[in-house]
Amino acid sequence: SQQGEEDPQALSIQEGENATMNCSYKTSINNLQWYRQNSGRGLVHLILIRSNEREKHSGRLRVTLDTSKKSSSLLITASRAADTASYFCATFGGYQKVTFGTGTKLQVIP
Amino acid sequence: NAGVMQNPRHLVRRRGQEARLRCSPMKGHSHVYWYRQLPEEGLKFMVYLQKENIIDESGMPKERFSAEFPKEGPSILRIQQVVRGDSAAYFCASSPGLAGGENTGELFFGEGSRLTVL
Numbered sequence: 001s002q003q004g005e006e007d008p009q010a011l012s013i014q015e016g017e018n019a020t021m022n023c024s025y026k027t028s029i030n031n032l033q034w035y036r037q038n039s040g041r042g043l044v045h046l047i048l049i050r051s052n053e054r055e056k057h058s059g060r061l062r063v064t065l066d067t068s069k070k071s072s073s074l075l076i077t078a079s080r081a082a083d084t085a086s087y088f089c090a091t092f093g094g095y096q097k098v099t100f101g102t103g104t105k106l107q108v109i110p
Numbered sequence: 111n112a113g114v115m116q117n118p119r120h121l122v123r124r125r126g127q128e129a130r131l132r133c134s135p136m137k138g139h140s141h142v143y144w145y146r147q148l149p150e151e152g153l154k155f156m157v158y159l160q161k162e163n164i165i166d167e168s169g170m171p172k173e174r175f176s177a178e179f180p181k182e183g184p185s186i187l188r189i190q191q192v193v194r195g196d197s198a199a200y201f202c203a204s205s206p207g208l209a210g211g212e213n214t215g216e217l218f219f220g221e222g223s224r225l226t227v228l
Binding site: 030031033035041042043044045048088090092097098099100101102103105 | 203215222
């Protein structure tokens, strides 16, 4: 079963706009991670936020985590056509498997 | 430093044949995960292995599917008597585990093996 549900399922924006994706999960976690997948390729790790952190930045990426609501968001600022991909959140409980959400398909229109 | 290597990248099998997918983790990584992905869907966990041990196989179908990660050599995901519903992309990922003192669960993915069952 999927741990996370992502919202929206698909998102289409113009280049230069910001893209926000949300992830909700069900169980307690050690950390939450975001991955990117280009069409037909493997996943690439983007950023990790620990359960005791509320916000984290990496370049144009900003991730927030609200453990009381069991939710996270990924913000991509000043989007580029090259950001077009699917984005997945993943939860890690410390000793168990890494479980992925359903993904958000982002299209950035040049 | 080579990444996670999966082969074959593409595999075509007829119903009833066996499919064998291989995964060589990154150097120094002792944890391997296998995931299955249908077109336009997310990744579904199948199995989590450490060297010579299956840690969690809760996502593996009870029949026809097996996985191993021997002391030497790649991890193998084996599907016996394939059916059309097995057609999917199978991704392997590795992580260093407790190397460095903390297991963050950060995964490094291969490019996947795409199985087509005719």
